[in-house]
Amino acid sequence: MHCVYKVTNGIWWIGGNERKLSVFEGAIPMNDGMAYNSYFIDDEKTVVLDTVDKSVAGVFYENVDYMLDGRSLDYVIVNHVEPDHSASLEELIMRHPEAKVIGSKKIKAMVKQYVTWDVDKYFEEIKEGDELCTGSHTFTFYMAPMVHWPEVMVTFEKSTGSLFSADAFGIFGAHDGNIFADAYDFELEWLPSARKYYTTIVGKYGSFTEKLLGKVGGLDIQRICPLHGFIIRKDFEKYINAYITWARYESEENGVLILYASPYGNTKNAAEILACELAEDGVTRMKLMDVSHWDPMDVLPQAFRYNHIVIACTTYNNGIFVKMEEALGEMKSMGVCNKKVSIIENGSWNPVSGKLIKEFFEGLQNIEFVGDIVTIKSSVKEDSAQAVADLAKVIAASVQAQA
Numbered sequence: 452m453h454c455v456y457k458v459t460n461g462i463w464w465i466g467g468n469e470r471k472l473s474v475f476e477g478a479i480p481m482n483d484g485m486a487y488n489s490y491f492i493d494d495e496k497t498v499v500l501d502t503v504d505k506s507v508a509g510v511f512y513e514n515v516d517y518m519l520d521g522r523s524l525d526y527v528i529v530n531h532v533e534p535d536h537s538a539s540l541e542e543l544i545m546r547h548p549e550a551k552v553i554g555s556k557k558i559k560a561m562v563k564q565y566v567t568w569d570v571d572k573y574f575e576e577i578k579e580g581d582e583l584c585t586g587s588h589t590f591t592f593y594m595a596p597m598v599h600w601p602e603v604m605v606t607f608e609k610s611t612g613s614l615f616s617a618d619a620f621g622i623f624g625a626h627d628g629n630i631f632a633d634a635y636d637f638e639l640e641w642l643p644s645a646r647k648y649y650t651t652i653v654g655k656y657g658s659f660t661e662k663l664l665g666k667v668g669g670l671d672i673q674r675i676c677p678l679h680g681f682i683i684r685k686d687f688e689k690y691i692n693a694y695i696t697w698a699r700y701e702s703e704e705n706g707v708l709i710l711y712a713s714p715y716g717n718t719k720n721a722a723e724i725l726a727c728e729l730a731e732d733g734v735t736r737m738k739l740m741d742v743s744h745w746d747p748m749d750v751l752p753q754a755f756r757y758n759h760i761v762i763a764c765t766t767y768n769n770g771i772f773v774k775m776e777e778a779l780g781e782m783k784s785m786g787v788c789n790k791k792v793s794i795i796e797n798g799s800w801n802p803v804s805g806k807l808i809k810e811f812f813e814g815l816q817n818i819e820f821v822g823d824i825v826t827i828k829s830s831v832k833e834d835s836a837q838a839v840a841d842l843a844k845v846i847a848a849s850v851q852a853q854a
């Protein structure tokens with residue numbers, strides 16, 4: 452049975468929600484499901500804006516049929532060819548061979564790689580700034596390369612001020628009934644999920660995201676309709692500011708993220724002593740994460756978030772502990788930079804993890820080391836406890852200097 456939602460005059464949400472998914476794109480753990488948004492334009496001409504993932508295709512086809520109510524489908528606008536948005540394009544066109552597929556040259560080339568039908572026959576190529584009028588709605592197209600994939604474009608509908616933003620402003624999580632962001636708590640529900648989505652999906656392409664925000668900044672935007680998550684129609688500034696902060700690799704919190712790796716608990720002990728000392732020294736914004744427990748994709752958003760990062764890590768077969776290596780690898784892959792870094796190493800016979808971690812961070816951009824590497828031989832003793840407390844003082848002073 453169809454399940455649609457009115458967005459505004461002549462615009463309907465016709466997507467679907469998946470709630471069984473525990474790993475997105477085979478790499479990102481998630482537990483709150485995923486919304487695959489697709490939109491229908493009910494006008495003299497009928498339009499579907501992007502399609503959905505295979506997992507929710509069944510209800511999507513029912514939604515399209517319900518909205519068409521016997522009419523023919525005139526256009527399918529494709530903003531992003533990634534299969535979580537285009538997997539059902541193949542069958543949609545087979546069901547509606549009367550439709551024209553609208554997209555850029557790059558989109559056309561990529562659609563050809565995914566579908567079996569004769570793309571040249573169905574495709575109408577558009578360029579940046581081109582307009583499509585469907586009666587009372589007028590769509591303008593803007594290229595948004597690398598706001599996740601190279602072919603991405605966004606579409607602006609003038610009469611309602613609706614920006615169909617592709618993956619930009621997407622978040623993880625299925626809809627809990629309401630499709631509008633203002634029905635959810637910004638700090639508790641939108642921000643953590645958006646941060647994880649941005650840093651794990653779009654993270655590396657911050658400059659492209661900022662370019663897109665500049666490009667569409669002059670439009671009279673009344674609502675932002677992303678391909679995942681909720682439609683934003685109020686308080687644009689707080690959502691956009693969060694995006695600009697991430698896109699510029701600016702930290703949200705003047706505080707300390709402590710990441711530790713500790714097979715037998717002694718390095719953890721050092722990390723906790725450090726955290727208590729930091730608290731004593733007046734640091735209020737802090738997060739401790741055991742990298743053996745957290746997936747690197749959950750560590751990454753916190754690495755974006757805090758301006759100070761402490762790595763407390765055992766030496767492991769003459770290297771960095773494997774789970775820490777994975778977390779650091781993800782940070783490198785997503786271009787984490789502009790951080791103040793401190794290091795605690797542990798080793799029972801030849802501690803080298805500190806030196807290797809320092810070398811790793813020297814390979815990232817704009818990293819400042821705070822304090823010297825603290826070395827622990829197996830377990831924390833009086834002298835190493837003092838060294839940890841001294842390190843806490845230096846970090847706390849650095850945090851206070853940023854306040």
Ligand SMILES: Cc1cc2nc3c(=O)[nH]c(=O)nc-3n(C[C@H](O)[C@H](O)[C@H](O)COP(=O)(O)O)c2cc1C
Pocket residue numbers: 712713714715716717718719765766767768769770797798799800801802803828829830
């Ligand atoms: C599998 C394994 C490999 C290790 N390899 C090294 C090593 O190459 N060099 C070293 O000095 N210590 C090595 N250690 C010791 C740890 O670095 C650390 O001193 C010890 O595990 C105590 O810290 P923890 O309680 O935080 O695990 C190794 C420990 C484990 C479990």
